[in-house]
Each structure stands twice: as C-alpha cells, then as structure tokens.
Amino acid sequence: MMDWGRRNTLTGLATFPLTFTVSQKISAQSVMANIVIIGGGFGGASAAMFLKKISPDLNITLVEPKTSYYACPFSNLLIDGKREITNQKFSYEGLKSRGVNVIHLRAIDVDPVKKTVTLSESQTLSYDKLIISPGIAFQTNAIDGYGELAQKSMPHAWAGGQDIVRLVRRLKNINDGSTVVISVPQAPYRCPPGPYERASLIASYLKQNKPKSKLIILDGKENFSKQALFERAWAELYPNIIEWRSASNDGRVVSVDASKNQVITDFETLNVGLANIIPPQKAGHIAEVAGLVDITGWCPINPVDFSSTLQNDIYVIGDATIAAPMPKSAFSAAVHAKICAIQILRNLKGLEPQPTILSNTCYSFIAPERAVSITGVYSNSGKAIQSVPGAGGTTPLTATVLEKTAEAYQANIWFQSMTHNAFGSI
Amino acid sequence: MMSSKIGPIILGAVLTLILLNACQRQAVPRADMPLLTDTSLSKGALLSVSCNNCHAKTGLGIPNYSNHSAKRIKKYLTFYKTDTNGTSVMHRMARGLSDEEIALIAGYLEASK
Ligand SMILES: Cc1cc2nc3c(=O)[nH]c(=O)nc-3n(C[C@H](O)[C@H](O)[C@H](O)COP(=O)(O)OP(=O)(O)OC[C@H]3O[C@@H](n4cnc5c(N)ncnc54)[C@H](O)[C@@H]3O)c2cc1C
Numbered sequence: 001m002m003d004w005g006r007r008n009t010l011t012g013l014a015t016f017p018l019t020f021t022v023s024q025k026i027s028a029q030s031v032m033a034n035i036v037i038i039g040g041g042f043g044g045a046s047a048a049m050f051l052k053k054i055s056p057d058l059n060i061t062l063v064e065p066k067t068s069y070y071a072c073p074f075s076n077l078l079i080d081g082k083r084e085i086t087n088q089k090f091s092y093e094g095l096k097s098r099g100v101n102v103i104h105l106r107a108i109d110v111d112p113v114k115k116t117v118t119l120s121e122s123q124t125l126s127y128d129k130l131i132i133s134p135g136i137a138f139q140t141n142a143i144d145g146y147g148e149l150a151q152k153s154m155p156h157a158w159a160g161g162q163d164i165v166r167l168v169r170r171l172k173n174i175n176d177g178s179t180v181v182i183s184v185p186q187a188p189y190r191c192p193p194g195p196y197e198r199a200s201l202i203a204s205y206l207k208q209n210k211p212k213s214k215l216i217i218l219d220g221k222e223n224f225s226k227q228a229l230f231e232r233a234w235a236e237l238y239p240n241i242i243e244w245r246s247a248s249n250d251g252r253v254v255s256v257d258a259s260k261n262q263v264i265t266d267f268e269t270l271n272v273g274l275a276n277i278i279p280p281q282k283a284g285h286i287a288e289v290a291g292l293v294d295i296t297g298w299c300p301i302n303p304v305d306f307s308s309t310l311q312n313d314i315y316v317i318g319d320a321t322i323a324a325p326m327p328k329s330a331f332s333a334a335v336h337a338k339i340c341a342i343q344i345l346r347n348l349k350g351l352e353p354q355p356t357i358l359s360n361t362c363y364s365f366i367a368p369e370r371a372v373s374i375t376g377v378y379s380n381s382g383k384a385i386q387s388v389p390g391a392g393g394t395t396p397l398t399a400t401v402l403e404k405t406a407e408a409y410q411a412n413i414w415f416q417s418m419t420h421n422a423f424g425s426i
Numbered sequence: 427m428m429s430s431k432i433g434p435i436i437l438g439a440v441l442t443l444i445l446l447n448a449c450q451r452q453a454v455p456r457a458d459m460p461l462l463t464d465t466s467l468s469k470g471a472l473l474s475v476s477c478n479n480c481h482a483k484t485g486l487g488i489p490n491y492s493n494h495s496a497k498r499i500k501k502y503l504t505f506y507k508t509d510t511n512g513t514s515v516m517h518r519m520a521r522g523l524s525d526e527e528i529a530l531i532a533g534y535l536e537a538s539k
Contacts (some may be wrong), residue, residue, distance in 0.1 A: 054466040335475055338475035346467050351467065356472035356473050356475075357527060358476070359522065360476075373515055377518070377519060377523075391518060391523075392518050395513065414480045417479055420484045421479070
C-alpha cells in the first residue's frame with residue numbers, strides 16, 4: 001500500500017468524526033476532519049500550511065502533480081540575467097515536514113455528492129471539505145494558429161514552470177533591430193500588471209543589448225493597471241523602445257503563424273523576432289470537471305468564506321475564482337486561502353461565517369531594481385467583494401527613484417514572506 | 427530638504443526601524459505554535475490575514491510586529507490611517523480600516539505571538 005493510503009481516509013472507510021460534540025471528547029480545542037486540497041500553488045500551499053498551523057490535528061491532504069513549484073512572481077526578473085530559475089523553485093518538503101500529506105498525482109475527477117476526489121492513478125480520496133486552487137487554464141483556440149508548436153516557439157511563460165527560461169533564451173537569440181511582441185489578453189487574466197512588468201524588463205534588456213530593437217505590446221484592452229506609472233517609466237527609461245497598442249488601436253491578436261514568425265492583428269501582419277503570446281484564460285480544468293465554473297469559465301464563490309455557489313462543501317480560492325475587484329494575484333490567493341481556512345474551521349465548530357476586510361498589493365518592477373505598487377482594500381460582507389472607498393491606491397506618479405528602490409526592496413521581502421508562508425522555506 | 431510627501435514615509439520607516447531594533451534585542455526564537463483557540467478563528471484573526479504576506483517571521487529585515495504590544499501596533503496602524511499625506515503601502519491599507527478593526531488586529535497580533 002502506498003504511504004499516503006495509510007494516512008488518508010479512502011473511500012469506503014469511516015471518515016473522521018466531524019461533529020462538535022465528538023471532537024470535544026478528543027480535545028476541547030481540536031477539530032478532526034479530512035480536508036483535501038487540490039493544487040499546491042500559492043493558494044493551495046498557503047491554505048495547507050495555515051490550516052496545519054492553526055489546527056494541527058486536521059488531516060490535510062494536498063494533491064499536486066509536480067514535485068517542485070516554480071513561482072511566477074519575480075520570474076520576469078530572469079530577463080535581466082541576475083536572477084536564476086533556482087530562485088523561483090520551491091519544494092513540498094516544508095509542508096510534508098509539518099504533517100501535510102502531499103500526494104504528487106493529478107486530480108482527475110471530483111464527485112461532490114459522494115465527496116470524493118479521483119486521482120490520476122485511479123485512487124480515490126474522500127473529504128469532509130475540499131479546497132480547490134487549480135490556477136488557470138488557457139483558451140488556446142481563441143488565437144488561430146496558437147497550437148502546440150506555436151506555444152513552444154511563442155511561449156506565454158504565464159503558468160510558472162521553466163517556460164520563462166525558454167522565453168529568455170529566445171530573447172537573447174534575436175538579432176538587433178528585431179521586433180518583439182507581447183500580446184495581452186482581455187480581462188480577467190492572471191496578474192493584471194504582469195505583462196507591463198515583463199515589457200519593462202524586456203525593454204531594459206533591449207536598451208542595453210539590442211538597442212535597435214522595438215517592443216510592441218498588443219493589448220486586448222483599452223487601458224491597464226498602473227498605466228500612468230508604467231508609461232512614465234517607459235518614457236523616462238526606455239524612450240522609443242516600447243509601443244503600446246490598445247484593442248481599438250489594432251491591438252487585438254487574431255492569429256499567429258509560428259512557422260513564419262508572424263503575429264496577425266485585425267489590420268496588420270507583424271514579422272517578429274520573438275512573440276510572447278499570453279492567451280485568454282479560464283479557471284484550471286479540474287474546476288470545470290468538478291462543476292464549479294459558470295458561463296464565464298471562472299468559479300463563482302460566496303465571498304465571505306470562498307465556498308462554491310454551485311457545490312456543497314467545496315471551496316475555491318486563488319486565480320480560479322470570480323473575486324473581482326480583487327485581482328488574480330498570489331497575494332490575493334494567500335488572502336483567500338487564510339480566510340477560507342478560518343471559515344472552514346468556524347463551520348466545523350458550528351460557528352457562523354464572519355465577514356472581514358481583505359487586501360491586495362501587487363509590486364511591479366519597472367526596471368531591475370525599481371518597483372511600483374498598487375494596493376486594494378476590500379470588504380466581503382455583501383453578495384460580492386467590494387472595494388472599500390477611500391483606501392488603496394498606487395505609488396504616486398511623483399515618487400522618487402529612492403522610493404521606487406525602497407518598493408523593490410519591499411517587494412523582495414514580500415516574495416520571501418509569501419513563499420515562506422506557503423512552502424515553509426525562506 | 428525633505429519634501430512633504432516623503433517625510434511621512436521616512437518617518438514611518440524610521441519608527442518601524444526603532445521598533446525593529448527594540449524587538450531584536452529581546453527576540454526569543456519561537457516555534458510555530460499551534461493556535462486553534464477561539465482567537466485563531468476570531469474576527470481579529472480574519473482581519474489580520476494580509477499582514478504576514480509581507481511581515482512573515484522570516485527574520486529578513488521587514489519590520490516585524492511579532493514582539494509588539496497591542497498598544498504599539500494600534501499606535502502605528504492609527505498613524506498610517508490618519509496621516510493624510512502618506513502614500514506608502516501601509517498608508518493605503520490602513521485607510522480601509524475602522525478604529526475598531528485596528529483594535530481587533532492589534533489585539534489578535536499580540537495574542538498570537
Ligand atoms: C509573470 C507573472 C508575474 C506575477 N507576479 C506576481 C506578483 O508580483 N505578485 C502577485 O501577487 N502575483 C503575481 N503573479 C500571479 C500569481 O502567480 C498567481 O496569481 C498565483 O500563482 C495564483 O495562485 P493559485 O494557487 O490560484 O494558482 P497556481 O499558483 O498556478 O497554483 C495552481 C496549482 O494547481 C496545480 N493543479 C492544477 N490542476 C490540478 C489538478 N487537476 N490536480 C492537482 N493539482 C492541480 C498546478 O500544478 C499548480 O501547482 C504573477 C504571475 C505571472 C504569470
């Protein structure tokens with residue numbers, strides 16, 4: 001029998017006692033329950049770590065096919081060449097050593113009625129509560145020609161892993177005088193300011209190494225996050241390198257031809273040295289399989305506790321959720337994770353869900369050692385998450401180089417804190 | 427001369443550094459303590475979930491509130507909330523909190539030391 005089989009309640013075997021009275025017999029404070037988490041990214045790993053910390057007796061199983069997690073935040077800094085892919089890599093040993101059962105298999109099915117999850121080697125896990133944090137999937141058919149071949153030669157590098165290394169290698173191989181294209185999908189998508197951070201760092205590389213080259217951002221939208229701050233930085237630091245085209249200014253990518261290195265918009269065919277095509281997105285596939293997505297392709301949730309509005313005893317956190325105006329960020333995913341964890345425990349103890357204040361801050365690098373940020377503060381006391389008036393905002397447009405350097409420093413601490421909280425490493 | 431905009435940021439940074447030094451002097455290494463008490467499921471706990479996204483106990487130099495009293499935390503959050511010229515991340519966040527919420531966060535962070 002596999003190791004995990006002993007520690008997890010398999011289908012057909014008795015589940016752990018759940019009710020308040022039974023758990024009280026064991027310990028006045030502890031709650032016994034089987035919690036299964038699908039997805040060991042920022043959402044799922046943070047949830048597992050946090051649950052284990054506040055309630056060590058819980059039986060927590062994390063299902064994640066990969067044995068290493070490569071974080072997206074800070075991955076754009078690899079473009080500069082000073083940051084290594086190893087700085088993005090996190091293992092699950094920290095979670096295992098704290099008593100989380102980590103199973104490196106893929107969840108392929110969820111039965112919300114029997115409350116079971118089927119794994120890729122056809123084992124079945126049963127749960128009292130299921131948390132799903134599967135991240136995103138790509139609508140690759142939204143862009144004609146963006147099949148498997150094109151995904152390799154025009155990588156999105158938007159789903160973690162080592163794709164970013166391939167993108168950087170390709171960037172290094174372009175000739176001076178080439179055109180680089182970044183295509184940005186329509187909202188909602190993972191990390192709203194991310195494409196513009198990437199553009200800034202590519203422009204920084206081009207300016208130093210391929211100064212005759214150009215970078216065109218083809219955008220599926222009319223405006224973007226921290227736009228004034230980015231545009232100011234581009235004008236100051238990378239004059240005449242970046243051209244941004246909004247959707248109504250022929251920014252929409254209709255198709256690509258990978259064999260000819262062409263990106264095609266409504267009115268133009270661009271011959272490119274490198275294309276970074278970031279396709280439109282939807283919730284990770286398992287969310288669809290579990291019946292958790294609505295017509296938008298994303299998962300509706302009750303904002304107070306992140307429980308699915310479509311299935312009982314299943315909670316969705318992170319990028320897969322409909323949690324706007326909170327952006328799809330690692331910061332948000334960790335906030336969802338911790339709120340969801342507390343509310344699940346409240347529920348198991350027979351307490352009502354309790355509304356709270358949520359927040360998000362996204363730092364973006366405008367140059368290798370300078371960052372700007374955007375903060376949002378939200379309330380989840382209503383039917384949908386809402387911004388708290390008078391709070392939040394961005395780095396001021398008038399911020400000095402010193403302040404932007406300080407924000408880059410804060411961003412570093414943020415990354416270290418976030419990964420420590422999720423994976424137990426520093 | 428310091429501009430009126432960055433004055434408060436520098437003040438905030440200096441204040442937090444003073445606090446940091448103070449707590450480094452008395453720092454005692456603590457294991458991650460099991461916390462399933464009513465406190466860990468309280469409104470204060472829910473309001474505090476964002477804090478350690480940046481202020482985790484990694485010991486890497488971010489102002490760390492782990493040894494601060496509730497009184498001190500309340501004082502700083504109130505400073506950020508009421509300092510109208512401030513533009514730092516902490517200013518932007520604290521403006522979304524009521525005085526009562528600040529008190530709950532301060533109480534929780536002290537209790538969860
Ligand atoms: C270039 C870039 C820069 C970014 N920068 C920032 C930043 O500075 N700040 C910030 O806050 N955010 C940033 N983000 C966004 C951040 O990466 C995501 O918001 C965050 O990873 C979301 O967490 P998640 O748990 O929802 O998804 P993920 O972190 O993607 O985790 C999902 C996990 O689920 C697993 N999974 C999927 N399906 C299954 C299945 N069927 N069974 C088991 N496991 C499964 C996957 O393998 C994966 O490990 C950035 C993103 C990009 C692309």
